[in-house]
Amino acid sequence: MNAMPAPLTQPRTFSHLTPRYVVNRTRQMVYERAHPDDPWLTPAAVKLVSTLLRPADRGAEFGSGRSTLWFAARVAALTSVEHDERWHESLTATLKDRGLGNVEYILAPEDQPMERGGESAYARAALALPDASIDFALVDGHYRDYSAKFIMPKIKPGGMLIIDNVNWYLPCQSRSPNSRTAALGPATPVWAAVWRELAGWRTIWTSSGVWDTAIFIKPGEGSLEHADSHVRDQARA
Numbered sequence: 001m002n003a004m005p006a007p008l009t010q011p012r013t014f015s016h017l018t019p020r021y022v023v024n025r026t027r028q029m030v031y032e033r034a035h036p037d038d039p040w041l042t043p044a045a046v047k048l049v050s051t052l053l054r055p056a057d058r059g060a061e062f063g064s065g066r067s068t069l070w071f072a073a074r075v076a077a078l079t080s081v082e083h084d085e086r087w088h089e090s091l092t093a094t095l096k097d098r099g100l101g102n103v104e105y106i107l108a109p110e111d112q113p114m115e116r117g118g119e120s121a122y123a124r125a126a127l128a129l130p131d132a133s134i135d136f137a138l139v140d141g142h143y144r145d146y147s148a149k150f151i152m153p154k155i156k157p158g159g160m161l162i163i164d165n166v167n168w169y170l171p172c173q174s175r176s177p178n179s180r181t182a183a184l185g186p187a188t189p190v191w192a193a194v195w196r197e198l199a200g201w202r203t204i205w206t207s208s209g210v211w212d213t214a215i216f217i218k219p220g221e222g223s224l225e226h227a228d229s230h231v232r233d234q235a236r237a
Helices: 019-034 043-052 066-072 085-097 114-119 121-128 144-154 189-198 223-236
Strands: 058-062 077-082 103-107 134-139 155-164 202-207 212-217
Touching: 043 155, 043 202, 043 212, 058 066, 058 121, 058 144, 066 077, 066 085, 066 103, 077 085, 077 121, 085 103, 114 121, 114 144, 121 144, 134 144, 144 155, 144 189
Parallel strands: 058 077, 058 134, 077 103, 134 155
Antiparallel strands: 155 212, 202 212
């Protein structure tokens, strides 16, 4: 649903309620009111991803909602995985009403505890995709560590892996609440394995001061050139 679930690996605290956070949160709320159709990613990530997407792209997402409608209106095909039956039913109707028939919308209810996410139908939906067959993937739902692990081989060289609320799972220097430090390390052993593999990917880390979204560019022939050309075009616009 592209909502912001509470971090699973750290206790809830209120130390983030600083003047800086209040300003960042207010700025985020103003942005959301002005852009009601944008995905719940950081504003910087939305802007960058919109420049990198191409009409012929094929993608996948784990967690559906605003992003589903936003991607479907911009790309050729999208596979979307959702765990909530009522939300799946509601969004299916919205997709039909908007004439967006390019979404393979998979309902995969929560069937495993989080620590056994590798056995879940939700995360394993990625395994049905051929390797190097999609141009982007968004991880923003359940079983995020296994969803990221399983979808990475399915992304083409030069393609994007977008992880929302990434500061909750991977070590960083973010000032957003509940961010993981280098001392804490990745949130789970699976995240640790994902983090090691991502060390070879180009990283574009964005933060709203409320939460973070990271865009990882898969290495391969033409990958940096593709991303850089879009960034340069955006800078000139």
